[in-house]
Amino acid sequence: MSTLQVSNLNDGTTTVATTFVTSGSAKVFSKTSADGTSITKSFNVSSLVDTNTGQQTININSNMSDGDYIVQVGKHTSAANAEWVQSTAVGSFIMYNYNGSSYVDSIMFTSVDGDLA
């Protein structure tokens, strides 16, 4: 495999640092099964924990620099009406899926943006 090493990219009018592109890439992504016991697609994930019904923890492989990163989370059902992320630590975060009265299992998607350690 050959490597192209460039510091800047130029489209003819605008110049940006290569780090502008790499820093803008998703640092972590995942798609997990509804029961939280398997990972369908992922990058930079070391493991998934089925914490409880409707609650899954993603453990990150190459940690984030701090807990102030952005997680976009989605679910694969229209039945539940709220999904969110909590407890964002440098090496993990917890996803929740709630239907208004209880937590419910669902296929979950996540994408993380932010700074790596």
Place this chain on the structure above:
Amino acid sequence: MSHGHLWDRLAEAKTRLDPVQSKYRVLFEDPNEPDTPARVLCPDPNWMACALTGGVLPPIETYQRDRDVPDGEPKEHPYAEPIGPMTEEEAIEYLIQKDIDPSVWRDYKGNRTIMKIVPVELIPSDRSFRNAWRIMQ
């Protein structure tokens, strides 16, 4: 030759390694939250491929030392020299030390069994009473 950043190595490894589904899961209970049900840890298939192949993941000790480094400060594990290939059993032990709190696998002194490595077939598929799961003693 520099071994680069862990994230870069993971990105490169994903292009050439096929994911490996582990035949193991780790069941554990959190002694700090005795009212919560047992949890089930599932290794990531891409991570397992890296662990079995070698040359990607850093030594587990670097993660453990980084736990004491404040957020925002430089960490050791992304730049540490990668370790060689592991067996699947060694990889599970590595993952326990990385992703499960030491209060479960190192510090617990009670009589209950609060952690077990089990074949994936032993995880119940019926989740009707998921919030009451306990490790059988």
